[in-house]
Amino acid sequence: MLEKPTWKSTLRGFLYLSPALLILITFNIYPIIRSFLMSFYTDYDYFNDVVHAFGLDNFITIFQDPSFLTALKNTGVFVIGVVPISIALSLGIAVLLNNKLKLAGFFRTIYFLPFVTSVVAVAIVWSWIFHSDYGLFNYLLSWFGIDPIAWLNDPKYAMPSLIILSIWKGLGFNIIIFLAGLQSIGKQYYLAAKVDGASAWSRFTNITLPLLSPTIFFVSIISIINGFKVFDEVFALFNGRPGPANSALTVVYYIYQKFYEEWQFGLASTAAFVLFIIIFIFTIIQLIIGRRFVHYN
Amino acid sequence: MKIRLDQLTMKFDETTAVNNLSTTINDGELVSLLGPSGCGKSTTLMLLSGLYKPTSGQIYFGNQDVTKWDAEKRGIGMVFQNYALYPHLSVLKNIMFPLKMQKVPKKEAMERAKEMADLVQIGHLLDRKPGQLSGGQQQRVAIARALVKKPNVLLLDEPLSNLDARLRLEMREEIRRIQQEVGITAVFVTHDQEEALSISDRVMLMKDGIIQQDSMPQWMYKHPENEFVASFLGNPPINLLTIVKKANGYQIGNSDQLLNVPAFTLPKEDNLDVIHIGVRPEDFFVTTNGNQTFTGKIIHIETIGRDTLIRMEIGDTTIRALVDPQHDLQVGDTCRLGVSDTNIHYFNVESGQRLHPVERSMENARETNMEEHA
Numbered sequence: 317m318l319e320k321p322t323w324k325s326t327l328r329g330f331l332y333l334s335p336a337l338l339i340l341i342t343f344n345i346y347p348i349i350r351s352f353l354m355s356f357y358t359d360y361d362y363f364n365d366v367v368h369a370f371g372l373d374n375f376i377t378i379f380q381d382p383s384f385l386t387a388l389k390n391t392g393v394f395v396i397g398v399v400p401i402s403i404a405l406s407l408g409i410a411v412l413l414n415n416k417l418k419l420a421g422f423f424r425t426i427y428f429l430p431f432v433t434s435v436v437a438v439a440i441v442w443s444w445i446f447h448s449d450y451g452l453f454n455y456l457l458s459w460f461g462i463d464p465i466a467w468l469n470d471p472k473y474a475m476p477s478l479i480i481l482s483i484w485k486g487l488g489f490n491i492i493i494f495l496a497g498l499q500s501i502g503k504q505y506y507l508a509a510k511v512d513g514a515s516a517w518s519r520f521t522n523i524t525l526p527l528l529s530p531t532i533f534f535v536s537i538i539s540i541i542n543g544f545k546v547f548d549e550v551f552a553l554f555n556g557r558p559g560p561a562n563s564a565l566t567v568v569y570y571i572y573q574k575f576y577e578e579w580q581f582g583l584a585s586t587a588a589f590v591l592f593i594i595i596f597i598f599t600i601i602q603l604i605i606g607r608r609f610v611h612y613n
Numbered sequence: 614m615k616i617r618l619d620q621l622t623m624k625f626d627e628t629t630a631v632n633n634l635s636t637t638i639n640d641g642e643l644v645s646l647l648g649p650s651g652c653g654k655s656t657t658l659m660l661l662s663g664l665y666k667p668t669s670g671q672i673y674f675g676n677q678d679v680t681k682w683d684a685e686k687r688g689i690g691m692v693f694q695n696y697a698l699y700p701h702l703s704v705l706k707n708i709m710f711p712l713k714m715q716k717v718p719k720k721e722a723m724e725r726a727k728e729m730a731d732l733v734q735i736g737h738l739l740d741r742k743p744g745q746l747s748g749g750q751q752q753r754v755a756i757a758r759a760l761v762k763k764p765n766v767l768l769l770d771e772p773l774s775n776l777d778a779r780l781r782l783e784m785r786e787e788i789r790r791i792q793q794e795v796g797i798t799a800v801f802v803t804h805d806q807e808e809a810l811s812i813s814d815r816v817m818l819m820k821d822g823i824i825q826q827d828s829m830p831q832w833m834y835k836h837p838e839n840e841f842v843a844s845f846l847g848n849p850p851i852n853l854l855t856i857v858k859k860a861n862g863y864q865i866g867n868s869d870q871l872l873n874v875p876a877f878t879l880p881k882e883d884n885l886d887v888i889h890i891g892v893r894p895e896d897f898f899v900t901t902n903g904n905q906t907f908t909g910k911i912i913h914i915e916t917i918g919r920d921t922l923i924r925m926e927i928g929d930t931t932i933r934a935l936v937d938p939q940h941d942l943q944v945g946d947t948c949r950l951g952v953s954d955t956n957i958h959y960f961n962v963e964s965g966q967r968l969h970p971v972e973r974s975m976e977n978a979r980e981t982n983m984e985e986h987a
Contacts, residue, residue, distance in 0.1 A: 504697035507664055510684040511691040512711040513762070522710070526701040611701035 354585035362581060374586035384587060386562050387570040390475065394566060395543035397479040398486065403536060405483065406490035411524070413491065414498040424495070431488035439552030442481045443468060446553075468554060471563035478564050482549055486542070490535050497531030498524070529610040537602055544595050547572065567591045614675050614765040614798055615640045616661070621670035623656050623822075630656040632822035633670070638815075643792050643799045645809035645830075648819035649845070654802045657819070658768050661800060663687045674765055687766075690759030690797075694771040696751045698743035704730070704754050705739040711762040729757040733791060749780045756788065760795060767792065767799040773808060785812050806846050810834065818842055836958075840965035843891045843958055849922060851891045852932040855962075858886045868928025870908060875970035877959065888968065889960040894922070896956035897934035899942070905949035906957075907932065914944055923948070 321329075330337075354360075355375075359368035378384045409427060413420050430438060445452045446467035454464040467477045501524065509519045525532075547568040550558060558565035558573070567587060575584035616638040623631040631653045638644050646654035659665040661672065663684035672680045679687055690711075698707050705726055712722035730736045733753040743751055752772060759767055772788065773781045789812040792799045803809050809816050810830040817827045818841075826838040837843035843851050856863035862871035877885070897907075912931070913924035921938045924931055925948055934950055942948060959968040 502697070504693055504695055505699060507684075508691070508693060508697035508699070509710075509714075510664060511662055511689060512758070513685050513688075513714040514710075515685060515714075518714060523699065529701075 351585040351588055354581055355589045357582040357585075360582055362579070374582045375590075378583055378586050378590070383562060383565065383573075384567075384570055387565045387567045387587075390564060391544060391546070391566045393475055394479060394482070394546055395540060397475070398482045398543050399536065399539045401479075402483045402486045402490060402539060403532065406487050406535075407494050407528075407532070409487065410491045410494035410498055411520070414495060424491070427491050428488040430485045431492075435485070435548040436552045438485060439481065439549060442477075442484075443553055443555075446477050469560050471559070471561045474554070474559035474563040478546075478549060478553060478559070481553060482543075482546065485549070486539065490539070493535055494528070494531060497528045501527045526611050530612055533602070533606045533610045537599060540598055540602070541595055544568075544591060544598075615673075616766060616798060616800075617671075617673040618657075618661075619671040619673070621657070621660060621672065622668050623653070623660060623665060624668045629822050631660065631667070634822070634824060635670075636817065636824065636827060638798060638800065640798055641796050642814045643789065643801060643812060645801045645803060645813035645816045646819060647803055647806060647809040647816050647845075648825075650804060652819040653822035654804075654819050655770060656822075658770050658800060658802045661766065662689055662691055662768055688762070688764050689766045689768055690762065690764035691768040692752075692755045692759050692770065692772045694774060696743075696755040696775075698751055698754055698758070700743055702742075703739065704735065704741050704743070704746070707743065707754055708757045708761050711758060715762060726757070726761055729761045730754075732760075732794065733757045733787070748776050749784060752776065752784055753787070756791060760791070760797070765798070767795075767797045769799065769801045771802055771804070773803070773805070781808075788812065806848075810846070818845060820845075836967070837891070838967050840889060840891070840960045843960070847893055849894050849933050849935070851893050851958075852934075853889055853891050853960075854930055854932070856888055856890055863888070865907065866928035866930035868909075868930075870927060872906065874959065875954070877968040878971050883961060884963075887962050889962055889965075891958040891960065892932070892952050892956060894933045895935045896952055897932075897936065897950040898952075899936050899940045900949050900951040902951075904951050906952045907950045909948060909950075911942055911944050911946050911948050914942060925950070 356370045356372070357367050358371040358373040360366075361368065413423055413427075417423070444450070448454060448464055448466040448469065451467070453467065457465070465473055467473045505523050505527065506519055509523050514522060545568055546566050550564050550566055550569050551572075554560075554564060558569045568591070571584045571587045571591070574580040574587060618634055618636050621631055621634045622629065634653075634657065646657055648654045656665065660667050663679070663682055663686070667680065670680070671678055674687070699710065702710065705723070708726040708729055709722045712725060717725070727736065727739070730739060733756050735750055735753045735757065738746065738750060738754075743754065746754065755772070769788065773784055776784055785808055788799075788801070801809070801813065810833075813830055815828065816830050816833050818825045818833065820841055826833055826842045828836075828838075833842065834846050837846065837851075840853065844853060854865060856865055856872055856874070858864075859871065863874050864870070865872055872890070874888070877883075907925070907927055909925040909927040909932070911923050912926050915922045916938065919938070920935045921940075921942070923934050923936055923942060925934060932950075936942070936950075959970070960966065961968055
């Protein structure tokens with residue numbers, strides 16, 4: 317744009333933006349502001365929408381609530397369990413698929429299926445796979461002489477089950493993104509590296525990884541944010557419960573409980589706000605790390 | 614290192630890119646693979662690098678059969694057409710990369726890389742990323758990276774085609790200088806005849822996967838082995854005329870002019886009723902002494918810098934000649950052009966092969982040429 321913005325051109329710009337902006341403000345921006353404010357409602361009459369008192373009591377309350385602390389811990393375990401394995405696994409599969417492989421298109425479809433399938437359907441299938449008596453998983457383990465595990469009913473194994481399901485579910489999306497990234501790396505770098513005496517592994521670490529770093533960065537940010545937001549998988553896998561003995565209670569699940577089951581709108585908003593701050597901090601840390609290691613052309 | 618190619622063939626599905634190619638490249642020699650696009654020159658280079666494996670035939674580096682070796686093992690340096698510098702590494706790290714792969718200690722690697730950077734005169738750019746360099750600078754980095762590991766052979770795949778005209782001239786002299794300073798055996802692929810003729814010790818002109826002629830640049834220009842070589846080299850292109858045998862000589866085109874043709878050393882069964890002759894535009898001279906070979910009407914005059922290019926009509930054929938601008942020539946004038954006998958090339962009509970006059974047989978001619986070069 318060579319013209320300088322004038323009031324007239326700005327106004328016209330807003331006119332074009334208004335349809336999208338209107339929807340965004342109504343359904344995103346306004347609720348965000350309201351729930352931020354709501355986190356400070358300490359005495360709220362939601363029948364008449366009257367706030368009798370504001371304060372920081374909600375923050376004190378949730379940090380003294382053992383359920384919330386469990387939820388924080390579980391969410392942390394979930395993110396640490398899912399994100400690195402999911403990224404490494406999908407990167408490995410993407411590299412394999414990117415090589416000249418027979419039936420590559422077929423495999424791409426197979427891996428992408430979980431992404432387009434509804435979480436509920438997926439979770440129901442997996443709840444059968446994890447079934448302690450009839451489940452495929454235990455059957456598989458029995459080949460190696462491992463005794464049946466009550467995956468979904470034992471508090472020790474509920475989180476691992478959830479992590480396995482989520483890794484599998486996330487593969488498709490990550491693989492597609494990685495494949496797109498891999499295909500944008502020029503072939504000439506690999507030829508040059510071969511001539512320079514680089515083995516297949518050196519080519520992967522010296523060419524593929526650095527040139528794929530923007531994609532890896534993108535996928536890791538998205539995965540971490542999605543990891544912190546996990547809810548559907550828990551709800552569907554454990555039949556509307558946060559796992560046995562709260563063993564799969566996540567922060568979003570906690571928010572859901574407070575909001576829809578206990579009608580504690582203030583507490584729910586506070587928890588949401590805390591989650592927002594956590595995700596915000598992680599994203600900033602990633603941006604700082606990213607600036608140092610990610611190569612952009 | 615001496616390189617020997619023995620009956621090398623490369624087929625891609627139905628097409629044969631390199632067809633039964635045999636040649637030897639001597640130690641320290643710079644050899645150009647020249648030819649039009651699709652002639653198999655780049656494929657030959659890829660075969661030398663090990664990035665392609667031949668369908669049949671052998672490649673020897675020294676006495677070692679390396680045909681089945683991968684590119685990683687061959688110890689070659691290669692400069693790619695688009696340079697293929699690693700975009701995420703600095704110039705220094707790019708040059709150090711082959712040494713890193715060889716697990717050379719970092720300090721030594723850095724010293725050798727800097728030395729090489731000085732040789733190609735980019736010592737002041739070591740911290741830059743490839744994206745911040747000009748085409749010529751990238752080219753130099755690519756050469757440094759190819760040479761830093763002290764390879765047996767340097768392969769250059771159309772290294773100048775991405776540069777502008779002036780830089781191309783400078784870089785080709787640079788490549789020659791660096792090659793001679795390092796004393797490395799080099800193979801240079803190009804489609805540009807001027808490049809090939811100017812910097813190589815030897816030129817191999819290829820077409821359809823077959824070497825058409827393999828000789829020193831000047832010899833190839835002066836003594837093309839066949840019509841393709843004659844017409845591929847030279848700008849403006851060589852004049853190719855058809856002459857037909859008559860009772861008292863050969864008739865030029867459809868005109869009334871006759872040409873005396875020497876006797877040829879050739880297999881008896883060859884038919885000489887019709888032959889092609891080739892004369893380079895610069896081999897003509899304007900004459901008034903009666904020793905002209907061609908007489909015709911000037912239909913076009915063009916002055917390009919120091920040369921005057923005329924087009925002249927003889928019967929139904931047109932020839933191009935570069936003449937001395939001192940002559941006062943006008944369009945429509947009748948012009949007499951002479952050519953010395955040795956500058957007329959004769960070709961068999963069917964095979965396109967060169968016909969060798971008896972008194973100046975090939976052996977004699979080659980000896981003369983050697984003396985000229987010596």
